[in-house]
Amino acid sequence: MSTRTPGRVDKAGLVIALFLLILAGLIWQDLTSLQLSSVYGLGPKAMPVVVSVGLVVLAVGNAVTALKGGLPARERLDWKPILFILGGLAALIACIKFEIGFIPATAILFAATSAAFGRRAFLVDLLIGFVAGIVIFLLFSKLLTLTLPMGPLERLI
Amino acid sequence: MSQYRKGFWRGALAAAAVAGFATTAMAQSELKIMAPAAPGGGWDQTARSMQQALTTAGLAKSVQVTNVPGAGGSIGIAQFVNGAKGDGSQLMVMGYVMVGALLTNKSPVTLDQTTPIARLTGEYEAIVVPADSPIKNAKDLAAAVKADPAKVTWAGGSAGGVDHIAVALFAKAVGADPTKINYIPFSGGGESLAAILGGKVTAGISGYGEFESQIKAGKLRLIGLTTPKGTPDMPSLKEQGVNLEIANWRAVVAAPGISADQKKALSETIDKLAKSKEWAEILKQKGWDDAYLSGDAFAKFLAEDTNRTKEVLTSVGLVK
Amino acid sequence: MDAFFALAHGVTVAIQPMNLLFALVGVLLGTAVGVLPGIGPALTVALLLPITFKLDPGGSIIMFAGIYYGGMYGGSTTAILINTPGESASMATALEGNKMAKAGRGGPALATSAIGSFVAGTIATLGLAFLAPTLVELAVKFGPEDYFALMCVAFVTVSATFGDSPVRGLTSLFIGLALGLVGIDRLTGQARLTFGVPELLDGVEVTTLAVGLFAVGEALYVASRRHIEEEVLEPVRGSLWMTKQDWKRSWMPWLRGTLFGFPIGALPAGGAEIPTFLSYSTEKRLTKYPEEFGHGAIEGVAGPEAANNASAAGTLVPLLALGLPTSATAAMMLAGFQQYGLNPGPLLFAERPELVWGLIASLFIANTMLLVLNLPLVGLWVKLLAIPQPWLYAGILVFATMGTIAAKPSVVELTMLGAFGVLGFLMRRFDYPIAPVVVGLILGPIAEAQLRRALSISLGDPMVLLQSPISATLLAIAAIALILPFALKGMNRFKAQED
Numbered sequence: 013m014s015t016r017t018p019g020r021v022d023k024a025g026l027v028i029a030l031f032l033l034i035l036a037g038l039i040w041q042d043l044t045s046l047q048l049s050s051v052y053g054l055g056p057k058a059m060p061v062v063v064s065v066g067l068v069v070l071a072v073g074n075a076v077t078a079l080k081g082g083l084p085a086r087e088r089l090d091w092k093p094i095l096f097i098l099g100g101l102a103a104l105i106a107c108i109k110f111e112i113g114f115i116p117a118t119a120i121l122f123a124a125t126s127a128a129f130g131r132r133a134f135l136v137d138l139l140i141g142f143v144a145g146i147v148i149f150l151l152f153s154k155l156l157t158l159t160l161p162m163g164p165l166e167r168l169i
Numbered sequence: 170m171s172q173y174r175k176g177f178w179r180g181a182l183a184a185a186a187v188a189g190f191a192t193t194a195m196a197q198s199e200l201k202i203m204a205p206a207a208p209g210g211g212w213d214q215t216a217r218s219m220q221q222a223l224t225t226a227g228l229a230k231s232v233q234v235t236n237v238p239g240a241g242g243s244i245g246i247a248q249f250v251n252g253a254k255g256d257g258s259q260l261m262v263m264g265y266v267m268v269g270a271l272l273t274n275k276s277p278v279t280l281d282q283t284t285p286i287a288r289l290t291g292e293y294e295a296i297v298v299p300a301d302s303p304i305k306n307a308k309d310l311a312a313a314v315k316a317d318p319a320k321v322t323w324a325g326g327s328a329g330g331v332d333h334i335a336v337a338l339f340a341k342a343v344g345a346d347p348t349k350i351n352y353i354p355f356s357g358g359g360e361s362l363a364a365i366l367g368g369k370v371t372a373g374i375s376g377y378g379e380f381e382s383q384i385k386a387g388k389l390r391l392i393g394l395t396t397p398k399g400t401p402d403m404p405s406l407k408e409q410g411v412n413l414e415i416a417n418w419r420a421v422v423a424a425p426g427i428s429a430d431q432k433k434a435l436s437e438t439i440d441k442l443a444k445s446k447e448w449a450e451i452l453k454q455k456g457w458d459d460a461y462l463s464g465d466a467f468a469k470f471l472a473e474d475t476n477r478t479k480e481v482l483t484s485v486g487l488v489k
Numbered sequence: 490m491d492a493f494f495a496l497a498h499g500v501t502v503a504i505q506p507m508n509l510l511f512a513l514v515g516v517l518l519g520t521a522v523g524v525l526p527g528i529g530p531a532l533t534v535a536l537l538l539p540i541t542f543k544l545d546p547g548g549s550i551i552m553f554a555g556i557y558y559g560g561m562y563g564g565s566t567t568a569i570l571i572n573t574p575g576e577s578a579s580m581a582t583a584l585e586g587n588k589m590a591k592a593g594r595g596g597p598a599l600a601t602s603a604i605g606s607f608v609a610g611t612i613a614t615l616g617l618a619f620l621a622p623t624l625v626e627l628a629v630k631f632g633p634e635d636y637f638a639l640m641c642v643a644f645v646t647v648s649a650t651f652g653d654s655p656v657r658g659l660t661s662l663f664i665g666l667a668l669g670l671v672g673i674d675r676l677t678g679q680a681r682l683t684f685g686v687p688e689l690l691d692g693v694e695v696t697t698l699a700v701g702l703f704a705v706g707e708a709l710y711v712a713s714r715r716h717i718e719e720e721v722l723e724p725v726r727g728s729l730w731m732t733k734q735d736w737k738r739s740w741m742p743w744l745r746g747t748l749f750g751f752p753i754g755a756l757p758a759g760g761a762e763i764p765t766f767l768s769y770s771t772e773k774r775l776t777k778y779p780e781e782f783g784h785g786a787i788e789g790v791a792g793p794e795a796a797n798n799a800s801a802a803g804t805l806v807p808l809l810a811l812g813l814p815t816s817a818t819a820a821m822m823l824a825g826f827q828q829y830g831l832n833p834g835p836l837l838f839a840e841r842p843e844l845v846w847g848l849i850a851s852l853f854i855a856n857t858m859l860l861v862l863n864l865p866l867v868g869l870w871v872k873l874l875a876i877p878q879p880w881l882y883a884g885i886l887v888f889a890t891m892g893t894i895a896a897k898p899s900v901v902e903l904t905m906l907g908a909f910g911v912l913g914f915l916m917r918r919f920d921y922p923i924a925p926v927v928v929g930l931i932l933g934p935i936a937e938a939q940l941r942r943a944l945s946i947s948l949g950d951p952m953v954l955l956q957s958p959i960s961a962t963l964l965a966i967a968a969i970a971l972i973l974p975f976a977l978k979g980m981n982r983f984k985a986q987e988d
Contacts, residue, residue: 024919032660035667039682048486048677052319052351053944056674059937060681063666070663073656084920093712094914097886101705101907104890109900121890122883128712129879140880141887148891159235161898207532207896238897240673240690247687273678274690322946328678353942354676356758359813359820363757366811367629369946382812382837487678 024086025078029071036067093128100124113163118145198230200438202421203253203261205245207238215289215419216262218455222447228438241270241327247278253424257431260286260439264419265331268478272488273329280475283422284432285468287439290452291418291460294335295377296392296406297384299368307393307409310372311343318349322370324361328354329487331417332374334478335395337485342412347484365389376417378456418460420467436463496618499846503551503854508847511548512855515555516862522556523563523575525892532896547844551851553822558855560818561801562606562863565794569598570873571885573704575892577695578761578797580927581769583703584650585782585789592785593726595871600731601739601787602794603863609747609795610856613802616751617809618849624755625810631756633942634953638963639753640936643763645970646770647932650924652783657921664912665929668693675938676945688901697893698930701906702923704889706913708882713914722881724874729867739791742772746795754803757815758939761800762931768792802852809837809845 039060049055077083100121107117122141123134131137149166152158160166200223204216213236220232237245242263253259261283271279298304304313314321318340325332333354337347353370355361362380365373366388373380373389383389391403395415399405406413423435442448443461452459462470482488502508522532564575569586582602589598616624651658671682672692683689731739749764749771772788773779782789807813814820837845876884893906916923947953955961 028660028919032663035664039667039670042682046674046679046681048679050676050941050945051349053947053949054941056677056679056681058941059666059933060670063663063670063933066659066663067667070656070660074660077654077656086918087714087717089918090713090716093715094709097705097709097712098907098911100886101890101903101910105900105903105907108894108898108903114894118887118891122887125708125712125883125886126879129882130715131877131879137879137883141883144884144887148887152895158895159233160894238691239899240687243690244687244899274673274680274687276687319948328674328676351945351948353945354678355942356675356938359807359815360758362811362813363629363807363815364632367632369632 022078022081022083025083026075029075029078032067032071032074036064036071039064039067093130096124096128100128107163108161111161111163113166114149114160115142115145115165116163117161118142118148199258200229200232201253201259202232202234203245203249203259204234204236205238205242205249205261205263205267207236212242212262212264212419214455215264218448218451219262219289219421219442222445222451223438223442226442226445226447228441228445240274242267243270243274243276243278246271246280246283247276250278250282250425255426256424257427257435259424260421260435261423262419262421265417265474265478268475269329269331269334269482272479272482280422280471282425284425284427285471286421286423286432286435287443287463288418288420288460288467288470289439289443290457291416292376292378292458293416294331294374294395295380295384296335296339296372296374296394297365297380297389298372298392299365300388300390301368302371302390304372304392305390307404307406307411310392311339311411313371314340314345314350315343318345319351321351321372323350323352323372323374324355324364324370325352325374326354326361327356328352329482330354331415333485333487334481335374335413335415337481338413338415339406339411341481341484342406347481348486350485416460420471439463495842495846496850498843499848499850500853502547502843502847503850508548508551508851509854511552512555512851512858515552516559516562516855516858517555519556519559519561520563520566520859520862521559523560524567525563525575525888525895547847550822550826550844550848551855554848554851555855555858557801557818557822558606558610558798558852558859561798562603562859565602565606565797566599566870567888569602569790570595570870571704571881571888572707573885573889574696574699577699577927577931578765578800579793580699580703580762580924581765581793582790582797584769584924585786587703588783588785589787589790590871590874591722593723594785594787595874596725596729596867597731597735597787598785598790599867599870600864601735601791603860603867604731605739605743605746605791605795606798607856607860608743609750609797609799610802611853612744612747613751613754613799614849614852614856617802617805617852618846621806621810624752624806628756628807629811631758631959632957633939633946634957635959635963636756636758636939637936637943638954638957638960638967639756639759639763640932640939641967642963642970643766643928643932644936645967646767647925647928648770650766650769650922650928652920652922654920658925661916661921661923661925662929665926665931666933667929668698668926669930669933669937675934676941686901688899692934693905693930694897694902695927695931696896697902697906698909699927700889700892701909702913702916702926704885705906705910706917706923708886709910709914710917711882713918722874722878724871729871735787738776738778738787741775742768742788742792743795745771746792746797747799750796750799750801751803754800755806756803757807757813758935759800759803760816760935761797761804762928764796764800765793766928768796805852809848812837 043057043060046056103120104117107113119138119141123137126137127134149160152160202216202219204213206212216234220234223229223232237248249261304310323336333352336350336352340347340350361373364370377394380389384391393404393406393409395413396405397407397414399408421439440463479488564579565582568574568579568583569590572583572587574580574583586598589595671689673690674681680690746768749767753759753764754761769789769792772792773782776786776788778786804816804819807815808819814823893902913923943953
């Protein structure tokens with residue numbers, strides 16, 4: 013799988029190591045704010061200490077790998093589909109946040125993902141997602157009596 | 170009363186005619202109950218049981234239950250207080266656990282912001298020991314705690330919950346240092362019960378129902394209940410000289426900023442619910458004890474219990 | 490022999506036409522809801538509880554048993570077909586199962602999972618019928634220190650999911666452990682790593698993480714590589730059914746999975762995840778085809794699935810024998826019992842034998858029913874993969890978010906789902922293994938809580954870990970499992986040098 017090119021520094025690998033260091037720092041900072049300790053035995057700080065120290069060690073390990081160029085080779089990335097899918101998810105979250113409703117949210121996510129995978133029929137997909145949303149909504153509210161996020165449309169049903 | 174009734178029926182008719190038009194009286198035809206917990210838990214079951222009894226008894230035309238789980242109800246109450254303001258058709262189920270959770274989670278929203286309606290059910294706490302324990306009664310347990318609180322290990326529910334508070338109160342009542350109690354929180358009822366049955370801890374504390382079948386089967390010994398008065402089989406702690414009374418209750422509250430009329434209408438509906446035979450039936454099926462208390466008496470009770478809880482949690486160090 | 494007669498009587502209760510119908514309705518509902526990620530069998534039982542009010546106790550409890558088993562089947566079906574584990578226990582199934590499905594071997598994967606579940610369920614139910622009282626005596630002897638030792642065994646075996654680089658595997662595991670810290674500390678009630686966000690107080694939901702990493706991450710990864718290689722899914726390549734070879738490779742994992750699942754499931758804090766991981770790593774060590782692991786090895790589906798189902802029967806041991814609900818579903822079933830004024834526990838076997846044995850018998854029947862229903866459906870299920878790729882992935886994402894929305898309709902939860910999706914994508918891109926993250930999230934908090942409980946009871950004395958015979962044994966096993974591979978490797982190298 014991985015084609016190794018020894019001797020070349022992998023910048024992404026260093027970013028990962030940095031990310032792990034930041035994570036370790038966050039955990040360390042958080043644990044210092046804990047006020048209470050258990051009366052007997054180990055307190056709530058023990059585990060964060062272990063995790064934090066472990067992450068520092070792993071950050072070093074990952075950095076060493078990166079400096080040796082030990083990360084697997086990667087192909088060029090196509091960002092467009094990723095943005096489509098994440099955009100669909102963001103739209104879904106916005107629909108829930110601003111009470112636009114579950115059904116339109118589902119429709120947008122469906123159409124956006126489908127477009128990310130190369131389909132060029134956004135409106136048709138929107139319609140499919142819409143119908144799927146209605147079916148799911150009815151199943152949940154009628155059969156399982158679970159209330160999915162409501163919008164103007166859902167209130168009509 | 171009769172005027173209220175008239176209003177109620179008119180409201181019901183109006184609701185049928187113009188859906189979506191909100192009046193005070195209409196509150197009773199379409200109710201929304203929030204369970205600030207995931208489906209399946211105690212509050213959710215209370216909400217769904219209310220839904221069932223309200224509709225079958227004809228007290229409400231439709232009742233919708235919504236679940237807003239998270240952090241012992243802290244998330245639910247925040248959403249309720251902000252989203253239902255002035256809406257006389259919304260209720261929220263809550264309970265004693267929420268009192269403690271709001272304090273320990275430093276919730277910006279407090280119970281004062283809601284409109285208390287009524288307490289519905291309650292369950293007393295029971296303290297048990299394994300059947301082969303040398304501790305026979307509350308006096309033995311009190312002596313052991315007083316001698317060295319560290320050596321008496323307690324299994325119960327989550328930290329800061331009703332079980333934890335009861336143990337702290339126990340230590341206080343017998344004259345031991347409540348900050349020195351060796352209380353071990355377990356995740357679920359099953360897990361703590363297993364630890365007690367396996368003799369891993371000195372004593373266990375939980376709602377009586379959790380222990381009932383084990384006590385009857387002779388695997389656990391009941392030390393005492395946190396009731397004011399017990400029976401010969403089931404003695405209360407108070408009768409054994411430990412001044413400790415506490416109950417894990419569940420109640421309903423309404424939204425902040427509702428009018429006096431809206432509050433009255435909701436209280437009437439819940440009053441009828443509490444006195445209906447449908448509700449009595451549910452209490453029996455679920456094994457819940459009726460602890461109905463409404464109006465100012467409930468508001469006073471709520472304030473008192475909140476204060477006492479704050480005091481205990483502060484003394485244990487959970488609230489600064 | 491008494492148990493045998495009682496069971497026979499139970500069967501006559503369970504095969505009454507009405508009870509058969511309840512079992513059927515139960516397994517159908519359970520399967521239908523079990524495929525939804527985030528909505529497990531527990532929630533289904535909770536939501537159906539009010540509906541079953543009017544049924545007689547026997548009927549409704551038989552229905553619950555059906556929902557329980559049905560839910561587990563549903564969870565593994567989506568794990569295999571669309572890499573979306575419906576519950577944390579079917580995560581191990583997704584690892585190899587989805588690889589099989591993508592290689593056109595979805596049919597055998599589903600079949601070995603269905604038959605394995607049946608075999609495990611049947612053996613475990615027999616175990617429940619005959620060993621429950623003995624097993625439960627042992628189960629309550631497990632103290633916090635013993636659970637901690639069990640977690641140590643699990644942590645050591647997790648390395649089987651690490652892939653080829655220990656550094657990257659450990660990195661994944663520690664990210665999971667870090668996520669496990671989020672939320673209220675179980676022992677002191679303080680918030681850790683919540684940054685003032687109240688939604689984080691309850692911690693990171695395992696299903697949100699698993700669905701984000703597996704399903705969303707996969708969709709992002711496949712989409713980003715479309716310009717390089719088009720993913721071609723063939724629903725069926727080779728045989729739709731299990732070949733003779735598949736059978737030969739499946740039967741031992743089924744039995745071993747059952748051996749892991751049933752006893753650990755019977756432990757009050759055992760759960761279903763640990764036995765599935767243990768089974769996965771055992772199969773990976775024992776297989777004759779190690780090169781297939783990570784690319785769709787049938788043993789990696791057969792074992793964990795059997796373990797999963799056996800542990801489900803295992804959780805009924807403490808429930809029926811002690812009244813201890815040790816899983817969310819068991820807690821709901823307990824509520825179901827109480828609805829009819831029945832208290833499971835030491836007296837239930839004596840007071841209402843017809844009900845207990847009726848339930849045990851109906852577990853058999855639910856299991857058989859699921860097998861009969863699911864095997865013919867295998868052909869239909871794998872057709873799902875023939876859906877055009879854009880719609881398939883769009884459907885997977887709708888599915889993944891729907892479960893989250895229904896279980897926890899909050900913006901924070903959905904944002905986490907998206908963030909875990911991005912994490913899953915990045916981990917795939919940089920070749921970090923994904924499973925250890927979920928493992929860390931599940932095991933970390935349990936290990937921490939149990940160790941701290943043990944030390945609180947012993948007033949801080951760590952010797953308690955060695956004084957308990959169970960704990961000492963388990964720790965020894967963990968130590969051996971940790972050292973043995975290195976020792977073997979060293980010996981091999983030594984041999985190779987000699988040659």
